[in-house]
Structures are given as structure tokens and as C-alpha cells.
Amino acid sequence: xxxxxxxxxxxxxxxxxxxxxxxxxxxxxxxxxxxxxxxxxxxxxxxxxxxxxxxxxxxxxxxxxxxxxxxxxxxxxxxxxxxxxxxxxxxxxxxxxxxxxxxxxxxxxxxxxxxxxxxxxxxxxxxxxxxxxxxxxxxxxxxxxxxxxxxxxxxxxxxxxxxxxxxxxxxxxxxxxxxxxxxxxxxxxxxxxxxxxxxxxxxxxxxxxxxxxxx
Amino acid sequence: xxxxxxxxxxxxxxxxxxxxxxxxxxxxxxxxxxxxxxxxxxxxxxxxxxxxxxxxxxxxxxxxxxxxxxxxxxxxxxxxxxxxxxxxxxxxxxxxxxxxxxxxxxxxxxxxxxxxxxxxxxxxxxxxxxxxxxxxxxxxxxxxxxxxxxxxxxxxxxxxxxxxxxxxxxxxxxxxxxxxxxxxxxxxxxxxxxxxxxxxxxxxxxxxxxxxxxxxxxxxxxxxxxxxxxxxxxxxxxxxxxxxxxxxxxxxxxxxxxxxxxxxxxxxxxxxxxxxxxxxxxxxxxxxxxxxxxxxxxxxxxxxxxxxxxxxxxxxxxxxxxxxxxxxxxxxxxxxxxxxxxxxxxxxxxxxxxxxxxxxxxxxxxxxxxxxxxxxxxxxxxxxxxxxxxxxxxxxxxxxxxxxxxxxxxxxxxxxxxxxxxxxxxxxxxxxxxxxxxxxxxxxxxxxxxxxxxxxxxxxxxxxxxxxxxxxxxxxxxxxxxxxxxxxxxxxxxxxxxxxxxxxxxxxxxxxxxxxxxxxxxxxxxxxxxxxxxxxxxxxxxxxxxxxxxxxxxxxxxxxxxxxxxxxxxxxxxxxxxxxxxxxxxxxxxxxxxxxxxxxxxxxxxxxxxxxxxxxxxxxxxxxxxxxxxxxxxxxxxxxxxxxx
Numbered sequence: 001x002x003x004x005x006x007x008x009x010x011x012x013x014x015x016x017x018x019x020x021x022x023x024x025x026x027x028x029x030x031x032x033x034x035x036x037x038x039x040x041x042x043x044x045x046x047x048x049x050x051x052x053x054x055x056x057x058x059x060x061x062x063x064x065x066x067x068x069x070x071x072x073x074x075x076x077x078x079x080x081x082x083x084x085x086x087x088x089x090x091x092x093x094x095x096x097x098x099x100x101x102x103x104x105x106x107x108x109x110x111x112x113x114x115x116x117x118x119x120x121x122x123x124x125x126x127x128x129x130x131x132x133x134x135x136x137x138x139x140x141x142x143x144x145x146x147x148x149x150x151x152x153x154x155x156x157x158x159x160x161x162x163x164x165x166x167x168x169x170x171x172x173x174x175x176x177x178x179x180x181x182x183x184x185x186x187x188x189x190x191x192x193x194x195x196x197x198x199x200x201x202x203x204x205x206x207x208x209x210x211x212x213x214x215x
Numbered sequence: 216x217x218x219x220x221x222x223x224x225x226x227x228x229x230x231x232x233x234x235x236x237x238x239x240x241x242x243x244x245x246x247x248x249x250x251x252x253x254x255x256x257x258x259x260x261x262x263x264x265x266x267x268x269x270x271x272x273x274x275x276x277x278x279x280x281x282x283x284x285x286x287x288x289x290x291x292x293x294x295x296x297x298x299x300x301x302x303x304x305x306x307x308x309x310x311x312x313x314x315x316x317x318x319x320x321x322x323x324x325x326x327x328x329x330x331x332x333x334x335x336x337x338x339x340x341x342x343x344x345x346x347x348x349x350x351x352x353x354x355x356x357x358x359x360x361x362x363x364x365x366x367x368x369x370x371x372x373x374x375x376x377x378x379x380x381x382x383x384x385x386x387x388x389x390x391x392x393x394x395x396x397x398x399x400x401x402x403x404x405x406x407x408x409x410x411x412x413x414x415x416x417x418x419x420x421x422x423x424x425x426x427x428x429x430x431x432x433x434x435x436x437x438x439x440x441x442x443x444x445x446x447x448x449x450x451x452x453x454x455x456x457x458x459x460x461x462x463x464x465x466x467x468x469x470x471x472x473x474x475x476x477x478x479x480x481x482x483x484x485x486x487x488x489x490x491x492x493x494x495x496x497x498x499x500x501x502x503x504x505x506x507x508x509x510x511x512x513x514x515x516x517x518x519x520x521x522x523x524x525x526x527x528x529x530x531x532x533x534x535x536x537x538x539x540x541x542x543x544x545x546x547x548x549x550x551x552x553x554x555x556x557x558x559x560x561x562x563x564x565x566x567x568x569x570x571x572x573x574x575x576x577x578x579x580x581x582x583x584x585x586x587x588x589x590x591x592x593x594x595x596x597x598x599x600x601x602x603x604x605x606x607x608x609x610x611x612x613x614x615x616x617x618x619x620x621x622x623x624x625x626x627x628x629x630x631x632x633x634x635x636x637x638x639x640x641x642x643x644x645x646x647x648x649x650x651x652x653x654x655x656x657x658x659x660x661x662x663x664x665x666x667x668x669x670x671x672x673x674x675x676x677x678x679x680x681x682x683x684x685x686x687x688x689x690x691x692x693x694x695x696x697x698x699x700x701x702x703x704x705x706x707x708x709x710x711x712x713x714x715x716x717x718x719x720x721x722x723x724x725x726x727x728x729x730x731x732x733x734x735x736x737x738x739x740x741x742x743x744x745x746x747x748x749x750x751x752x753x754x755x756x757x758x759x760x761x762x763x764x765x766x767x768x769x770x771x772x773x774x775x776x777x778x779x780x781x782x783x784x785x786x787x788x789x790x791x792x793x794x795x796x797x798x799x800x801x802x803x804x805x806x807x808x809x810x811x812x813x814x815x816x817x818x819x820x821x822x823x824x825x826x827x828x829x830x831x832x833x834x835x836x837x838x839x840x841x842x843x844x845x846x847x848x849x850x851x852x853x854x855x856x857x858x859x860x
Binding site for chain 1: 279384487512517523
């Protein structure tokens with residue numbers, strides 16, 4: 001009994017539930033990355049499996065590389081979004097909300113641009129999707145990439161919209177980056193998760209850029 | 216217009232029409248569409264838009280769209296009445312009960328297909344269905360049942376019970392929880408839509424190249440599994456986050472109910488294995504729509520790629536189906552034996568051992584194809600290894616039963632049946648892991664009987680045990696005991712009569728998915744078929760019991776009819792919207808039956824304070840635990856304690 005936790009009063013209950021919510025966002029973000037990693041692993045497995053097995057000697061016939069410049073711009077868009085996001089998040093925590101809003105708007109723009117360029121790249125292919133294992137895997141990659149880039153962009157856009165909406169209410173407390181109100185704390189937890197997710201997407205973008213355009 | 220299942224149906228119809236129109240607009244000029252007459256793009260887009268329309272119609276997209284403009288979530292007001300079961304709700308208890316109805320719809324539909332299969336097998340040569348129809352029935356049956364089984368326990372009981380058992384007022388993400396259910400139900404519509412589209416004849420495994428060549432019903436299989444898979448991921452994701460973060464103070468990992476451990480282990484499998492399968496069905500859909508060649512050997516793909524991706528998910532899925540069943544029975548055994556759960560930590564470790572090892576065995580499904588023969592011993596070994604943690608879990612049950620004074624209630628009968636059935640299913644599984652036996656009986660009814668013994672004999676029996684056990688807390692009414700026992704005995708006897716002969720016909724060489732067989736096997740098949748009809752009828756007894764006990768002759772259930780120490784039984788019935796008026800302080804695990812000095816399980820009231828429990832000593836606290844004074848707020852103060860034996 002000596003190590004039994006103390007009973008909670010009403011205020012402590014509210015704080016306990018708020019901590020639960022913050023912890024839930026932390027766990028959810030890491031778990032989301034695990035889920036997405038396993039989804040990407042299906043693409044990576046297909047890539048290496050078909051490349052290794054290559055039953056019809058059709059892994060990658062000549063002239064089946066998708067437009068490299070567009071592919072590179074897509075990856076750069078995601079990496080740029082992650083970098084700007086990572087640069088802006090500490091500024092928000094220092095109370096520089098306007099800076100963060102501007103930088104995050106750029107991240108949203110880069111995310112939309114990257115997804116748009118990925119779609120455009122699919123319209124500029126010089127090969128038929130089913131001519132080889134490589135082209136098939138590329139088409140599969142591109143579809144998933146669009147979905148995850150849009151998902152990441154959606155997340156950061158909702159944070160942006162939330163910050164703009166919360167800003168007047170939290171101004172007296174230093175804005176969403178400094179306020180101790182529950183809404184601000186949950187916002188920061190979500191922002192931390194979102195930043196983490198964008199870093200992850202940047203790593204994925206670079207890895208698949210290497211697989212499809214360099215290797 | 217208030218959003219409900221009607222608006223969801225309307226949304227799905229509109230979505231399907233829009234998607235189909237779009238698909239025709241995009242692809243009707245494709246040479247492959249013009250030459251075959253089939254436009255898979257239109258079907259796939261129709262189904263995808265239909266699912267989106269369903270989700271918009273039910274209301275799951277309201278909040279994600281509101282977030283785009285920075286809106287805060289609107290708190291839900293508690294609602295009463297039966298109409299709440301036909302709407303999106305944030306109450307985990309309602310979602311759990313919605314899931315019960317949902318999985319039963321899957322189960323009874325799949326069961327009808329099963330009886331259609333057994334009807335065909337009544338005679339080796341006289342046919343009720345054509346060969347194509349037979350294969351479509353087998354495929355629909357297998358797919359619907361597998362879809363159902365992935366959520367059979369995690370959906371209903373996971374959502375209903377986990378917050379109550381860990382002392383939480385809610386799931387971590389209630390909207391995700393609601394979305395997981397409604398997307399699960401859209402999968403039901405999608406897979407049934409395969410029938411008017413010509414069905415699919417690949418079985419539930421969907422192997423390529425048959426998959427690539429199949430009729431448009433195959434699109435429903437691919438989209439259906441993607442949709443169900445999304446629901447599985449969402450559900451597992453939410454369970455993990457809830458269990459990790461929303462445990463009440465004092466609910467240490469070593470006090471977590473064993474059922475919650477099983478949910479946690481299963482949820483890791485759901486969230487990590489399913490995305491790979493999602494990728495596989497996505498590739499399959501691309502092969503059939505935009506003409507990629509993932510699974511087309513002649514164009515640089517490989518049909519074995521499907522087998523690998525499918526079974527990387529498919530074998531963990533076996534444990535997605537098995538572990539929750541063990542969680543349920545391990546939770547109930549101490550209650551009906553009045554003994555502590557034997558080797559609790561071993562049981563929890565066994566569940567995670569099974570979950571971990573299940574990722575390393577998938578190649579045993581490829582012993583006959585697509586694997587270097589030199590690799591067989593490795594995967595034979597990993598498969599045999601998994602029997603060790605499975606044995607731990609089994610022995611936890613046996614140890615709890617050892618020298619117990621068992622109360623043979625209806626839920627307990629289902630528990631005991633699981634151990635009987637799973638022993639047969641498990642031992643035959645060990646045989647099947649060995650390459651020589653596997654090669655001999657591959658693709659036969661022996662394999663089919665084996666997995667029915669593990670999944671139906673294990674999971675489905677546990678599910679019904681759970682329904683009888685927790686229904687008083689869910690509905691406030693006891694299910695009729697006599698009808699329950701009749702249901703149990705019919706189900707148990709005729710389950711064994713149906714499936715045990717199939718081991719023999721399998722060993723005698725009868726292959727699966729073939730609608731003709733050797734005349735010498737007719738007697739055993741007839742026996743199995745007739746037994747299956749009685750087995751099917753036994754579920755009508757359950758339905759009759761449910762209707763009788765809930766609507767015709769409802770008998771109010773006591774708050775804790777089984778005298779359980781579980782936290783979920785300490786809250787009043789009906790359970791308040793927020794479960795606990797005050798966040799409970801957990802003092803002990805809920806398995807200290809027959810221990811005179813056992814601590815109470817939890818302090819639900821808060822006002823008495825833990826200091827008073829400590830000062831008065833465990834015995835005084837235990838005494839308070841049995842009094843259940845209610846103390847004005849409808850919830851007892853110190854609960855689940857005391858020398859009850």
C-alpha cells in the first residue's frame with residue numbers, strides 16, 4: 001500500500017487527463033510512423049524482390065526512367081518542408097507566432113507543390129506502367145507518395161488553421177507556443193508529432209529517390 | 216438532415232455512381248477495356264468513392280473537414296434510445312455494441328455461404344451449384360469470415376471493455392474509434408457487391424495470377440480488404456494508444472487485466488502487419504486498373520510477390536484471431552474457478568512471444584511454392600518455435616483450472632470448449648509446420664479442418680463465451696441460462712461433428728476448393744454436411760435467446776452477476792456515459808480470488824482516500840470492498856476486494 005498513488009482531486013484529474021491526451025499524441029505519432037513504415041516496406045520489398053527475382057529479365061529495360069528532375073523536385077519539396085517546419089517550431093516556442101505561421105504556410109505550399117509535381121510526373125512518363133517490374137513499383141510508389149505527402153500537408157495545415165484561430169484567445173499568455181492552457185498544450189504536442197512525421201517523410205523521400213533515380 | 220446509417224447508404228450510392236462515371240470517363244477508351252468489355256477502373260473508383268460517400272454520410276468526415284479551418288471538436292452529448300446504434304457516436308460502449316451487431320452480420324452471412332458449400336458437398340457427383348458458383352461461394356465465405364474474425368473480439372470487446380478495465384473514461388481517439396467501425400461495415404457492403412459483379416474464384420487468399428485474370432468481383436475483394444484493413448489499423452492504433460496512455464493511476468503493467476494484454480499484443484499485429492497487406496491489395500488493384508505488372512511474371516513481376524506480401528500479413532493474422540480468444544478465456548477462468556490466474560506474467564509474455572514470432576513464419580505457407588527448398592528447415596523451426604509461447608498461454612489456462620471448484624456457467628462452458636477445440640487445432644498445427652506432413656496434406660481438407668478448429672473452435676467459442684459473460688453489463692439483462700446451455704451443447708457437439716471428419720477426408724486425399732470428390736468419401740462428407748446444418752441452426756438458438764432475454768422476457772441483471780473482481784463490473788449498470796464519476800485509483804490486479812488478505816482492486820470514489828485504506832489495513836479495506844455501499848454517486852467506493860470464498 002505504501003506505493004499506492006494518491007487519490008486525485010478534481011483539478012488533478014483534469015491535469016491527469018490532459019497529460020494522458022498529450023501522451024496519446026506522442027504515442028500516436030510514433031505508432032503512425034511505424035504503420036507508415038510497414039506500408040512503405042511493402043513497396044521496398046516489391047522493389048528488391050522483383051529486382052532480385054526478375055523472372056523475365058525485365059526489371060528495368062532501357063528508357064524506363066521517370067523524369068528525374070521532377071522526381072528530384074518532389075523529394076526536395078518534402079525535405080524543404082521538413083526543414084522549414086523544424087526551423088519554425090522552436091520559434092513558436094519562443095513566442096514568435098507570426099514567424100511560425102509564415103514558415104508553416106510555406107511548408108503547406110511545399111507539400112502541395114510536391115504532391116502536385118508527383119501527379120504531374122505521372123503524366124509525363126515515357127513508358128507504359130506494366131512494361132517492367134521497375135515501372136510497376138514506381139507507379140505504386142508514386143501513388144503512395146502522393147497520399148502520404150497530402151496526409152502530412154493536411155496535418156500541418158490543420159495546425160496552421162488552429163494556431164490562427166487560437167491566436168487571439170492565447171495572445172495574453174504569449175500565444176500557442178507559450179500558453180499553459182490545455183488547448184495550447186495539446187496544440188504543441190501535435191506540432192511536435194507533426195514535425196517528427198515530416199522529418200520521417202523527408203528520410204523516406206530521400207531513400208526512394210536514391211532507389212528510383214540513382215541505384 | 217441528421218446523419219445516420221440512411222445518409223451513409225445514400226452517400227455510398229451517390230459516391231459509387233460518381234466514381235463509376237469518373238472511371239468510365241477516364242478508362243472507357245483504353246484498349247484493354249474495349250477488348251475485354253470490363254472496366255475495372257470504373258469498378259474500383261466506384262467502390263472507393265462509395266466508401267468515401269458512406270463515411271461522409273455517417274458523419275466521420277465532419278471533424279477532419281472542420282479541422283481544416285481550425286475548429287475545435289464539439290463535445291458529444293450523451294444520447295439514449297436505440298437510434299444511437301445507427302449513428303456515429305463517440306461513446307466507446309455504443310461502438311462496442313455496434314461492433315457486436317456488425318460482426319454477427321458478417322458471421323451469419325459467411326455462415327450461410329458455409330452451409331451452401333456443405334450442401335454442394337452432400338453428394339460427390341450430383342451438383343446443386345456449378346463449379347464457378349461453388350468457387351465463388353467458397354471465396355465469399357472465406358473472405359467474409361476472415362474479415363469478420365480480424366475484428367471479432369478487438370472490435371466489440373476491445374472497444375467496450377478496454378477503457379473500463381484500465382480505468383479510463385474514454386478511448387484515446389473516439390472519432391478514430393467510430394471511424395474504424397463504420398469503415399469496417401462499409402467493407403461488408405463492398406465484399407457483398409462482388410456477387411452481382413460475378414464473384415471471384417481465388418478463395419480468400421486471392422492468389423495471382425488468378426487474381427489478375429479474375430472477373431470484376433475481384434475488385435471488390437481488393438478494395439474490400441483495403442477498406443477492412445484500414446479499419447483494422449485504426450482500431451489497433453487506438454487500442455495501443457489508449458492502453459499505453461489512459462491507464463488509471465495505479466494500473467501498472469503488472470496489474471493490467473490479461474484480456475487487455477491480449478488486446479495490446481493483437482493490436483501491435485493489427486497495426487504492423489496490416490499495412491503490408493494494404494500494400495499488396497493496392498498493388499493488385501493497380502495491376503487490374505492501370506495495368507502495372509506487380510504480379511505478372513511475363514512482364515517483370517512475380518506471382519510469388521503476392522504470396523510473400525499476403526502471408527507476411529496472413530500468418531500474423533492467424534494470431535490476430537487466436538490471441539483475443541485466449542484473452543477472453545483467461546479473463547473469465549479466475550472468475551469461474553475462484554482462483555487467481557495461474558502464471559499471469561507468463562501468459563502476458565506468451566502473448567507477446569506469439570505476436571513477435573508470428574512475423575517470422577510466413578514462408579511456411581510457401582513450402583510448396585516460391586521458396587528455396589534449403590530455406591524450409593528454417594521456417595519449419597520458427598513455426599515450431601511459436602508453439603512454445605502458445606503452450607505458455609494454454610498452460611496458464613490449465614494451471615488455473617487445476618484443482619479448481621469450477622462453476623459450470625454458460626460462459627465457462629464456452630471457455631472449456633475453447634481449450635478442447637484448440638488442443639486439436641493446435642496439435643494438428645504442429646504437424647502442419649513440419650515440411651513432410653505439410654507437403655503431404657497441402658491444399659487438402661486436413662488443413663481446412665485444422666484452421667477451423669483454431670479459429671472457429673477457438674476464437675468464435677471465446678466470442679460467444681464473452682457475449683454471455685459481458686452481456687449483463689452491456690445491456691443490463693442476463694441471457695437465459697437454459698437456452699444458453701442448449702446453444703452451447705448444440706454448437707460444441709455439432710462443431711466437432713462437422714469438422715473432425717474433415718481431418719479424415721483430408722488425409723484420405725480430398726482437396727479443398729474442388730466441388731467433386733471420390734464417392735468413397737461420401738459418407739463422411741454427408742455426416743459433416745448434416746452436422747453443419749445443425750451447427751448453423753444452433754446459432755438460431757442464440758438469436759432466440761437474445762431476443763427472448765432482451766425484449767420478450769427481460770430480467771434485470773445485477774451489477775456484478777458473476778461476482779467478478781474486474782474493474783468493469785464495479786461500475787453501475789447501465790454504465791454512465793463517462794464510465795467513472797472519479798478517476799479510479801487501482802490498488803491490485805483483479806485476480807486475487809480466494810485470498811483472504813487480498814487488497815481491494817480499486818478506489819472508485821476518491822473521497823475515502825487511499826490513506827484511510829492504508830491506515831485501516833488491507834483487511835478493513837477488503838471488508839469495505841464487499842459492502843458496495845454505493846455512497847450516493849452510484850459507484851461503490853472500494854471495490855473488488857475481500858475474502859469472497
